[in-house]
Amino acid sequence: MKDPHILSAFDRDLEAVQAHVLRMGGLVEQALLDAAEALEKRDEGLAQKVRAGDEAIDALEQQIQSECARLLALRAPTAGDLRVVLSVMRIAAALERAGDYAKNLAKRALVLSNMAPLEGTSASIQRMARTVVLRLKEALDAYIAQDVAVAQDIRARDREVDQMYNSLFRELLTHMMEDPRNISAAMHLHFIAKNIERVGDHATAIAEQVIYLATGEVPGDERPKADLVPGVSTLEG
Amino acid sequence: MKDPHILSAFDRDLEAVQAHVLRMGGLVEQALLDAAEALEKRDEGLAQKVRAGDEAIDALEQQIQSECARLLALRAPTAGDLRVVLSVMRIAAALERAGDYAKNLAKRALVLSNMAPLEGTSASIQRMARTVVLRLKEALDAYIAQDVAVAQDIRARDREVDQMYNSLFRELLTHMMEDPRNISAAMHLHFIAKNIERVGDHATAIAEQVIYLATGEVPGDERPKADLVPGVSTLEG
16 A cells, blocks of 8 residues: 555545455455355355345445446546556456355255255355355455466466366266256256356456456456366356 | 537547447347357357357457547546446446357357257247347347337346246256256256346346436346246346
8 A cells, every 4th residue: 555645636536446345355255155154054044144235235336336437537547547447347346246146145045945955065065165255355365466476376276166166066967867856956056056156257357357457458268167077068157 | 320520529439339339239149149049950060150259259349348448548538428438338248248158058059969959948048049139139229229218128028038047947857857868958958048048137237227327327236036936946146
């Protein structure tokens, strides 16, 4: 952080909005961890709390977008300053979607609490959730530190979560093949896993904004994807 | 369109970038239709064409985002003009994601062409794809015409696609219950259906930008969702 005595009006406004982004990041991270815990422990109260909490995340995103629009209108930033504002808008949008996935996970946790559990799967999902939350944290830290090397590293480690997803996908297939009564629960768990993988993609997208800030270019869409399950390969998206 | 003789520099730049958005919309719509047809007809050549075509869509999005950033830096628009630029950026991002879903559909169509078909399902998916493409077209038209009433109507009709998805979901469950050998194909078709439903959500998001332009506020997240399948309810996201 710069010396507050030499901050411009733009810098002051920007610091305020960046503080909101970090607060939003914290809320989203907690929502994801809570939702995964609600699933694992069949804790309906916690799941309801996550569902209800998404409104605050959405409101914070709206506020950040308005603040950014106001910054653009009032300060008319150019070059690097403009890129910072645009990147904040994109990061807030990515966090909002990650928050939606947490809410969706909580909703499915409620549905699944009335179904027979599929052994081992919710623990795997909790591990996956912890991994993407860590990536989200790292991406936001890299953003604040404007650390391109860390951002590149986060981008390169996109595969980790994909591989966890693939391994869970195989577990779910086995449960479904073994007993058709598992199909409904497995479909929900599959969506949860896919959505957590998508949160990982949003963490990568945030890391890419760090690269955008440094270079003015967003890196291309083609990251290496781990497609490990033959015939039922996962295919991102 | 206004009389070109009285256009400001901002208006001229904006018209150019809006023309790119419409071209992008056209490419995305065609990609979705082609991908669904490739699935229905097991046409591997067409599926490969859609996969290859996504690069052009991504490049066009990058170009639109750069043009918008340039517009913000050079023209420093405020109030309504600023909102137009921000909405163009969001619409381009929504179209880019819709294009990704078309590419993903094409990839899964290639995988599915080597599996036993599940009767009726790919025709249902083609109907779903046609419906969302129509909604996408309508949303872009509403945007160009800045027609808030049409945009509200598109938002209200979000349920149609959800209901098509729910009905297909039930078909897929039946196929899986009947024969576990159908599970892999059904999982792919399920993802395709969910992704098409998401394209519908992006069409709604574009319609919401029309409302944002008129009011300065993006309508809230809570649209009514059709949750028709008891116990295996679909849950957006």
